[in-house]
Amino acid sequence: DTQMTQSPSSLSASIGDRVTITCQASQGIRNYLNWYQQKPGKAPKLLIFDASNLEAGVPSKFSGSGSGTDFTFTISNLQPDDIATYYCQHYDKDVITFGGGTRVEIK
Amino acid sequence: QVQLVQSGAEMKKPGASVRLSCRASGYAFTSYYIHWLRQAPGQRPEWMGILDSSVGRTTYSAKFEGRVTMSRDTSTGTAYLELSRLRSDDTAMYFCARSRGWTAFRIWGQGTLVTVSS
Numbered sequence: 001d002t003q004m005t006q007s008p009s010s011l012s013a014s015i016g017d018r019v020t021i022t023c024q025a026s027q028g029i030r031n032y033l034n035w036y037q038q039k040p041g042k043a044p045k046l047l048i049f050d051a052s053n054l055e056a057g058v059p060s061k062f063s064g065s066g067s068g069t070d071f072t073f074t075i076s077n078l079q080p081d082d083i084a085t086y087y088c089q090h091y092d093k094d095v096i097t098f099g100g101g102t103r104v105e106i107k
Numbered sequence: 108q109v110q111l112v113q114s115g116a117e118m119k120k121p122g123a124s125v126r127l128s129c130r131a132s133g134y135a136f137t138s139y140y141i142h143w144l145r146q147a148p149g150q151r152p153e154w155m156g157i158l159d160s161s162v163g164r165t166t167y168s169a170k171f172e173g174r175v176t177m178s179r180d181t182s183t184g185t186a187y188l189e190l191s192r193l194r195s196d197d198t199a200m201y202f203c204a205r206s207r208g209w210t211a212f213r214i215w216g217q218g219t220l221v222t223v224s225s
Contacts (some may be wrong), residue, residue, distance in 0.1 A: 034211045043202055043215035044152065055213070087151060091209050094166055096142070096154035 002026050004090050006099030012107045019075040021102045023088035028068045034089045035064050035073045037082075038101075044087060048073065080106060109133035111141075111203050111216035118222045124191040127219050129203035136184035137161040140206050143177060143188045145199040145221075152202070157209075158186055193223045 003026040013019050023033065031051035036044035046055045048064035051071060061076040075082055083106060088099040114128040129141060143155040156167035158177040165177045176189040186203055201219045204212035 036212075043204075043218055044212070045215075046211050046213050049211040055211075089152075089211075091211070093209050096144075096209075098151040098153070101151050 001095060002029055002090055002092075002097060004088055004097050004099040006088055006102055008102060009100060010103040010105065012105045013078050014107045015078060015080070017078045019078055019082075019104060021073045021086055021088075023066075023071040023073070023099050025069045025071075025090060029090050029092065031067050032091050033064075033066070033071050034091065035062075036087045036089060037084045038087065039084045047086075075104070078104075078106070109205075109214055111205060111214055113201075113203060113216040113219045116220040116222070118224070119193050121194055121223055121225055123193050123223075124189060125193060125221055126187060126189045127201055127203075127221070129186040129188070129216050131184040131186070131205070134205075136179075137181055140208055141177075141179070141186040142204045142206060142212065143175075143186075143201065144204060145197075145201045147196070147199040150199075153199075155188070157206075160186065190221075193221075195223050197221065198223045 005024045007022050033051045035048040037047050038044040047058050047062045052064045063074045065072050085101045085103045087101050090097050112130045117125050119125050137160050141158045144152045146152045155171050158165050160179050167175050174191050179186045203216040205214040
């Protein structure tokens with residue numbers, strides 16, 4: 001199975017900062033990668049699909065890039081409402097795997 | 108609006124079984140797949156399997172094969188997850204989620220907390 005390694009596991013940034021999270025696949029996965037935001041007690045919310053496509057209704061401050069084994073997720077202009085845990089998720093036939101998550105906090 | 112509404116919290120003893128439901132509304136139930144995932148406290152979501160709502164075909168994660176059964180009732184637009192031989196490490200929030208297949212999860216249920224304790 002493809003392993004997804006996400007880093008960092010947590011980060012603390014200031015309001016207005018640009019935040020970057022990376023996700024590395026143990027083998028090439030083309031662009032079969034999504035990014036989710038999860039707030040405490042809630043289900044994950046899809047932000048980016050197929051590595052770089054912004055989900056409808058999601059602010060353009062969120063963006064994703066990458067292909068193959070290395071992927072990046074960015075939050076621009078960090079705001080208090082962005083405090084959450086973010087997960088990458090790989091999908092393919094018969095397999096769905098999530099990265100370990102990145103907890104984003106305000107400094 | 109499109110939504111998935113899950114059944115309420117469950118408390119079970121080790122060795123028991125649990126059956127959870129996920130009722131769809133606002134869309135054609137048989138036009139989408141339903142996935143089941145779970146998330147233990149402080150852990151990443153873990154995929155359990157997929158149900159083709161149209162024909163009832165299922166694919167399960169190898170980790171749960173033999174203990175899990177996914178089914179559906181197309182007359183009520185409800186998907187079910189049954190997990191048997193429960194252990195304490197099955198304690199988690201269980202989610203259903205909708206997709207077009209092996210793609211992104213755009214619609215999620217609110218989650219059902221299952222607690223396994225003697």
